[in-house]
Amino acid sequence: MLADPLARRVEDRRLAGRVARVTGSTSGIGLGIARALAAAGTAIVLNAFGVPEDIAAAEEAIAGRLGAMTTHSPADLANAAAIERMVGTTAHGISRDKVVREVLPPQQPDKRFASVEEIGALVAVLAGNAAASITGASIAVDRGWTVH
Known part of the structure; x- marks a missing residue:
């Protein structure tokens, strides 16, 4: 097994x-x-x-x-x-x-831009093996503004 x-x-x-x-x-x-x-x-x-x-x-x-x-x-x-x-x-x-x-409350957008650290954290995840199947995707790092 x-x-x-x-x-x-x-x-x-x-x-x-x-x-x-x-x-x-x-x-x-x-x-x-x-x-x-x-x-x-x-x-x-x-x-x-x-x-x-x-x-x-x-x-x-x-x-x-x-x-x-x-x-x-x-x-x-x-x-x-x-x-x-x-x-x-x-x-x-x-x-x-x-x-x-x-769990329940959806995150509401706040009045600040994503920090360089938050963007860097996403890049670190996407560069890792766990994200190997993600290709050609657009991911908004905008603290929820895109959906509102």
Whole structure:
């Protein structure tokens, strides 16, 4: 059996202390995103519908193999009450305050330009092996102004 390539990067914890809610995260691309964020140190709130066995397998793929704090929420993101219940979770050490602070609010643009350090950080990521499949892409480093 081949070694899990993400498990080799567990020592790379550059996102330690953060929380991410990943939708569609019990299979496919969503699970791949959740695993990559977990390998970088992020606590994960899996958000997907599914059969209990698939959810358990996704949790094992993240918590068991990568050691990340993980919880699951079946919240329907079209339902405000369901989102509030998801935010109220404290399972596996992920506090409600942390979810409210880091997962739910979209980052609003502020009135400053991206710093040279922020641009440099993106370049460092894009120059690394993790970004090998990104070619010919335009990435706005404008603190959210493009979308507003």
